[in-house]
Amino acid sequence: MAMTDNQKTFTHDDDSVVVVIGSGAGGGTLANELAQQGIDVVVLEAGALHTTADFLADEWASFAQLAWLDTRTTSGSFRLARDFPTLPAWIVKAVGGTTVHWAGASLRIQPHEFRALTHYGEVEGANLLDWPLGYDDLAPYYDRAEQRMGVTRTNGNKGLPGNNNFKVMYNGAKNLGYACNTGHMAINSEPRDGRAACQQRGFCFQGCKTGAKWSTLYTELPEGIATGHMELRPESHVARIEHDESGRVTAVVYFDADGNEQRQNARLVAVAGNSLETPRLLLNSASEMFPEGLANGSGQVGRNYMRHMTGSVYATFDEPVNMYRGTTMAGIISEESRHDPSRGFVGGYEMETLSLGLPFMAAFLDPGAWGPRFTGALDQYDHMAGMWLVGEDLPQESNRITLNHDVTDRFGLPVANVHYDDHPNDIAMREHGYRQGAELYRSVGAKDIYEVPPYPSTHNVGTCRMSERPEDGVCNGYGQTHQIPNLFISDGSQFTTSAAENPTLTIVSLAIRQAEHIGQLMRQGEV
Amino acid sequence: MSSSPISRRVFLKASGGVLAGTLAFASGPIALLAPTRSWAMPLDNLSSRQGEVLLAVTRQIFPHPDLEDAVYAMVVKSLDRQAESADFYQVLHEGIVELDEAAGGDWLALDDTAQLEILAPMNGKPFFATVRGDAVVSLYDNSLAFAHFGYEGEEGDGGYLTKGFNDLTWLPDPPQPEGGYLPFEEPTA
Ligand SMILES: Cc1cc2nc3c(=O)[nH]c(=O)nc-3n(C[C@H](O)[C@H](O)[C@H](O)COP(=O)(O)OP(=O)(O)OC[C@H]3O[C@@H](n4cnc5c(N)ncnc54)[C@H](O)[C@@H]3O)c2cc1C
Ligand code: SF4
Numbered sequence: 001m002a003m004t005d006n007q008k009t010f011t012h013d014d015d016s017v018v019v020v021i022g023s024g025a026g027g028g029t030l031a032n033e034l035a036q037q038g039i040d041v042v043v044l045e046a047g048a049l050h051t052t053a054d055f056l057a058d059e060w061a062s063f064a065q066l067a068w069l070d071t072r073t074t075s076g077s078f079r080l081a082r083d084f085p086t087l088p089a090w091i092v093k094a095v096g097g098t099t100v101h102w103a104g105a106s107l108r109i110q111p112h113e114f115r116a117l118t119h120y121g122e123v124e125g126a127n128l129l130d131w132p133l134g135y136d137d138l139a140p141y142y143d144r145a146e147q148r149m150g151v152t153r154t155n156g157n158k159g160l161p162g163n164n165n166f167k168v169m170y171n172g173a174k175n176l177g178y179a180c181n182t183g184h185m186a187i188n189s190e191p192r193d194g195r196a197a198c199q200q201r202g203f204c205f206q207g208c209k210t211g212a213k214w215s216t217l218y219t220e221l222p223e224g225i226a227t228g229h230m231e232l233r234p235e236s237h238v239a240r241i242e243h244d245e246s247g248r249v250t251a252v253v254y255f256d257a258d259g260n261e262q263r264q265n266a267r268l269v270a271v272a273g274n275s276l277e278t279p280r281l282l283l284n285s286a287s288e289m290f291p292e293g294l295a296n297g298s299g300q301v302g303r304n305y306m307r308h309m310t311g312s313v314y315a316t317f318d319e320p321v322n323m324y325r326g327t328t329m330a331g332i333i334s335e336e337s338r339h340d341p342s343r344g345f346v347g348g349y350e351m352e353t354l355s356l357g358l359p360f361m362a363a364f365l366d367p368g369a370w371g372p373r374f375t376g377a378l379d380q381y382d383h384m385a386g387m388w389l390v391g392e393d394l395p396q397e398s399n400r401i402t403l404n405h406d407v408t409d410r411f412g413l414p415v416a417n418v419h420y421d422d423h424p425n426d427i428a429m430r431e432h433g434y435r436q437g438a439e440l441y442r443s444v445g446a447k448d449i450y451e452v453p454p455y456p457s458t459h460n461v462g463t464c465r466m467s468e469r470p471e472d473g474v475c476n477g478y479g480q481t482h483q484i485p486n487l488f489i490s491d492g493s494q495f496t497t498s499a500a501e502n503p504t505l506t507i508v509s510l511a512i513r514q515a516e517h518i519g520q521l522m523r524q525g526e527v
Numbered sequence: 528m529s530s531s532p533i534s535r536r537v538f539l540k541a542s543g544g545v546l547a548g549t550l551a552f553a554s555g556p557i558a559l560l561a562p563t564r565s566w567a568m569p570l571d572n573l574s575s576r577q578g579e580v581l582l583a584v585t586r587q588i589f590p591h592p593d594l595e596d597a598v599y600a601m602v603v604k605s606l607d608r609q610a611e612s613a614d615f616y617q618v619l620h621e622g623i624v625e626l627d628e629a630a631g632g633d634w635l636a637l638d639d640t641a642q643l644e645i646l647a648p649m650n651g652k653p654f655f656a657t658v659r660g661d662a663v664v665s666l667y668d669n670s671l672a673f674a675h676f677g678y679e680g681e682e683g684d685g686g687y688l689t690k691g692f693n694d695l696t697w698l699p700d701p702p703q704p705e706g707g708y709l710p711f712e713e714p715t716a
Contacts, residue, residue: 057684060668152707158714159707163687164695170705171698181705190710197710199686209684319697324678326692358678362667370588370650370659378667379591382677444698 002049004232007225010042015265017042018518019252020272021238021281024097025507026491027272028216031232032224033515039522041230042264043221044254046237046273047094052218055207059359062206066100068093071415072276073404078420079453083367088418089307089457091274095234096217098274098458099504103204103329104185104213105352106151107501108142111135112339113347113392116497119339120346125423126394127304131496132468132477141509149186149214149508150193160189160198163326165353168317168385172440173333183332183352186214186505193219200326202355236262239413240285241269241294241487249294249487255411268518268527270479272491272511275305275460279401279493280416282464295481295489298471301464302402304395305418306498307457309426311389312354313437314365315446316380323355323385336436337391337500345428348500349391351437356386364455377450385441389433390459392500394423401463459503464493478517479510486527490514544575546582546603548596556674557595566597572610573619578603580623580635585662587639587646588655591675598671605665606658615657622654 010017020031023045031043047066056062068091074081080088092098112119114135117128146154153159159182162170166182173180187204190197198212211218224230235257242251242263251265271278279302283293293301330353337348356364358381365377377384399421403414422430438449467473470482479494481487490511492503499506521527547567550558558564570578578600585602610616626634629645637645649655666672673680686692688710700706708714 057681060664153704158712159704161693161707161709161712162701162705163692166706167693167695167698167701170701179705180701182707189708198688200688200692201686202683202692210686317697319695320677321695322677322691325683325687325690357680358673358676359664359668362663368659372590375589375591378676379593 003222003225007231008228009231012264016267018268019264019266020270022097022272023095023216025099025504026511028220029508029511030270030490030515031230032220033512035224035227035229037519038229043232044236044238045095045234049095049234052209052211055209057203059357066092066094070409071407073407073417076419076421078422084456087456089276089460096215099215100207100217101205104187105329105502106184106186106505109499109501109506113499127397129467129472129496132466138509141513144512145505145509150188152185152189158189160185160187163330164321165323165355165385166331168321169331169353172444175443176440178333178335180331180333188212202324202326204328239411247289249484268486270488270490274491275463275493276401276416278491279463283403284413295474295483295487297483300474303397303400304462304465305399305401306393306395306462308459308498309391309393309429310454311430311433312386312452313434314384314386314450315441316383316448317445320382321385322382324357328355329353343432345425347392349389349429349433350500352388354386354388365452387437391429392498393426395462396423461492461495461498461503464489465496466494479514544570544578546578546600550595557671560674568600568604570607573607577623581606583635584658587643588659589662589666594675601669602662602665605661618653618657
């Protein structure tokens with residue numbers, strides 16, 4: 001039985017419901033938190049409903065099944081624009097959003113990172129800003145998110161057992177004087193919350209069949225539905241948000257599974273379509289009153305797109321590693337995540353084990369490459385260990401999502417164009433990370449080192465950023481848009497800066513905090 | 528060749544060839560999977576020779592000395608399937624003609640080095656990009672390749688918890704709590 005079979009339903013003209021767009025980390029969490037307060041919610045999700053039983057232990061097949069494949073376009077000098085011109089980002093289009101494919105690394109943003117401008121100072125070419133909220137404001141919600149997601153090494157949840165890839169990282173880290181452990185992961189290290197313990201399948205990026213890894217698909221969404229206050233509508237692609245003469249949003253227009261246009265009235269709308277689709281939707285909702293798009297009085301909608309400084313280091317050894325066995329992110333080193341400008345860049349980065357199966361390794365090792373160096377790496381596939389570097393990239397106004405009016409999707413809507421240029425700070429940080437990663441692996445006997453360029457972006461943030469002052473961003477510290485009081489941003493688009501850490505724990509914490517705030521505003525009759 | 532797609536398809540069907548070979552490594556992992564040492568693969572849209580050229584081209588682009596032709600044939604199979612489309616077929620056809628012309632007749636008859644000298648400058652052109660782009664997926668996304676390169680693919684579906692996820696012994700085991708705990712293990716620290 002599908003989770004939607006006996007759910008409460010709401011009529012299209014019911015204007016008392018909160019409409020949440022997107023069912024991933026931000027939307028799925030927000031919807032459940034609202035429903036738990038007795039607030040009626042309709043979740044509109046563009047993707048289809050799959051269950052864990054549908055998941056495929058096959059990289060390309062799973063990608064075809066779950067990833068967002070609707071066209072996007074790219075521009076700018078970042079290498080992805082050349083390597084994957086129509087696939088700038090790896091995002092899931094399915095119920096559960098990208099929490100279906102995510103790896104589970106759950107790190108808190110550090111206190112100083114919430115105050116990037118204050119701590120780093122002005123950086124040329126960057127549009128740095130302090131978050132309108134601080135670490136202490138979010139700390140209680142981090143606690144709740146970790147509790148809810150079952151993050152290891154918090155709340156008494158023991159660490160996951162390290163796999164072979166972790167063993168290599170750990171020993172190298174020790175040689176470099178780095179602390180390293182199996183990380184804070186939203187993956188069950190023992191049965192918990194009605195879900196199994198991790199079986200070390202290594203298909204975390206393809207959907208976790210055992211449910212050991214937290215995903216809104218089988219936690220927040222069914223819990224929300226169980227309250228009787230939530231309706232989930234899969235295969236419902238929102239085309240635009242409508243407003244009345246007073247400038248408050250009143251309804252969303254979407255295409256249902258059969259491609260028919262529908263209109264759902266709403267008391268309040270929360271957008272959580274991930275950082276490419278959220279600004280696209282606001283821009284596509286332009287009206288006479290808001291010719292530049294909704295909530296875009298500052299002109300910042302779509303700007304300051306951040307994708308994290310990323311890169312990978314793979315190394316080969318005389319002895320076998322078989323890195324693909326077990327959790328994809330099996331070990332984390334946080335020692336380079338500090339802010340220490342003596343390294344030649346502001347901000348910092350994390351080092352996290354990563355493994356790809358043979359098909360994805362071939363696709364992502366060095367896109368476009370051929371010849372013996374490329375094949376020599378794959379010849380050593382089972383003797384390979386790997387890590388991903390993920391660090392703070394700087395907000396730049398010109399890194400932005402715009403509408404590409406020359407290319408439309410199947411509903412005739414202009415697609416998102418993703419423009420990105422690396423900032424010199426990102427490049428300096430990546431070089432540093434490559435060096436440290438290589439040194440780590442050399443210290444345990446690496447033969448060949450491969451510096452691997454960024455994959456299609458898995459972390460997408462910043463395109464509707466929070467700001468204290470309306471002119472600097474799109475929403476306030478609760479995700480409420482500066483311009484439209486009953487329109488909220490509820491996903492990673494809110495991030496004022498990217499920080500070094502993987503974003504999802506923060507997205508979930510912000511959603512919990514936002515739900516509480518919306519509940520208060522509604523009770524006070526303010527929205 | 529006729530420009531009408533319908534008559535061309537008839538012509539192509541008639542020309543559908545077969546790609547055949549013998550496993551080079553009698554005791555390799557692929558031999559264990561294969562019922563017999565010799566293999567044959569029918570082609571629907573490409574001729575036998577076109578298939579042979581494309582196999583050799585793929586070997587040049589992605590040279591794995593020990594990898595069986597039977598695995599490279601997966602790429603030819605994938606290209607053959609797409610050559611159903613007239614445009615796609617044309618790209619392959621023209622590339623092969625270009626190779627042969629540069630070779631003064633028969634590119635396949637050249638030795639490895641001479642073959643590569645002709646092929647390498649075609650990098651960036653549609654023919655090269657088409658074969659490379661397909662091969663980087665189709666060559667490495669099949670069970671024979673998995674067996675060769677040592678990736679367990681779908682076999683990992685049930686999990687490696689009791690099947691070697693932490694069987695690496697050439698480095699010391701990390702201590703606890705850093706190295707974590709098995710599901711049934713009581714935390715000690
Ligand atoms: C392979 C991979 C590994 C990752 N690993 C980690 C990790 O270890 N740690 C970490 O913190 N993060 C990780 N991430 C990132 C993480 O998944 C995202 O940060 C997170 O899911 C983003 O949450 P979100 O709510 O912004 O968007 P999503 O979770 O992407 O949800 C957005 C949803 O909105 C839907 N949608 C979009 N537009 C519309 C529309 N117009 N109408 C209706 N629905 C729409 C989409 O279909 C999607 O389901 C990983 C991502 C990937 C791809
Ligand atoms: S390794 Fe663990 S978390 Fe990842 S898919 Fe398997 S069971 Fe799920």
